Amino acid sequence: MTRFLASTATLLTIGLALSTTATAHEIWIEPQDNELRAYYGYLDRNLREVTPGRLDRIIHPQTIRIDASGTAHALPASVERDHIALALENALTPGESTIIVYDNGPVYVNDGIGTHWIMSARYAATSTDPIAEHLELDIIPTGKPGEFRIVFEGAPLANSMVRLTNESGWSMQRRSDAEGIAQFHAMPWKGLYMVYVRHTVERDGSRERVLENGEKETIQHDQRGFITTLSFLADQGLEPLPGPPPSQPYESGVRGQ
Numbered sequence: 001m002t003r004f005l006a007s008t009a010t011l012l013t014i015g016l017a018l019s020t021t022a023t024a025h026e027i028w029i030e031p032q033d034n035e036l037r038a039y040y041g042y043l044d045r046n047l048r049e050v051t052p053g054r055l056d057r058i059i060h061p062q063t064i065r066i067d068a069s070g071t072a073h074a075l076p077a078s079v080e081r082d083h084i085a086l087a088l089e090n091a092l093t094p095g096e097s098t099i100i101v102y103d104n105g106p107v108y109v110n111d112g113i114g115t116h117w118i119m120s121a122r123y124a125a126t127s128t129d130p131i132a133e134h135l136e137l138d139i140i141p142t143g144k145p146g147e148f149r150i151v152f153e154g155a156p157l158a159n160s161m162v163r164l165t166n167e168s169g170w171s172m173q174r175r176s177d178a179e180g181i182a183q184f185h186a187m188p189w190k191g192l193y194m195v196y197v198r199h200t201v202e203r204d205g206s207r208e209r210v211l212e213n214g215e216k217e218t219i220q221h222d223q224r225g226f227i228t229t230l231s232f233l234a235d236q237g238l239e240p241l242p243g244p245p246p247s248q249p250y251e252s253g254v255r256g257q
Helices: none
Strands: 003-005 026-032 035-042 062-066 072-074 077-079 084-086 097-102 107-110 113-124 137-141 147-152 161-166 171-175 181-183 191-210 216-234
Touching: 026 097, 026 191, 026 216, 084 097, 107 216, 113 137, 137 191, 137 216, 147 191, 171 181
Parallel strands: 026 113, 113 216
Antiparallel strands: 003 077, 026 035, 035 084, 062 072, 062 097, 077 084, 097 113, 107 113, 137 147, 147 181, 161 171, 161 191, 191 216
């Protein structure tokens, strides 16, 4: 069954409020069968959550397409069995991207601290074309192969752990420097890569979230957490290695058989 979502542009940003363990999950976007698909799980473990199951936690995400000028455009999306399908009328051009953002989740409490998580994912046509900054926690290609600038609320984010992963399960980690730059000198294979970063900031307050039945509730938080990914295809390098076998998703909170 297809569930259609309200949407908003080609940077696909998904902000997802999760527990400490669940925040290890990520949202990423990849091209499949002439469309873009947003997945929730682990790229390097080949785990994609499904509905019914943990994919149902994503209620009212924003989906947008960002053109080369930085203007956001509505991007229709629908929930399928193991992904969110993004309806592109035409292919991305250099400088364009898609985003899915989910910031409608609950507050999760760990050690007495309540955190409201925002999970975002962006897909760009290449890893070097400049794209307009759009997210609170964003990953921007610098124009140099393997180099990315991490920004938080418009300013460089220094000393942040940044992870580069590919679909075969390979990964590499780097710290961002004083200018927010993380450099990866190895992307040896063709295929899909994903850059991942997370950040928390002490910021108490309240916000309103929409429940699945359409009702609203006000939630209080002590801090805000951000998880952002940037994915892209590399068209040069060695043929990709086989990926790991699919991991079983969690269905109704229990790992499927």
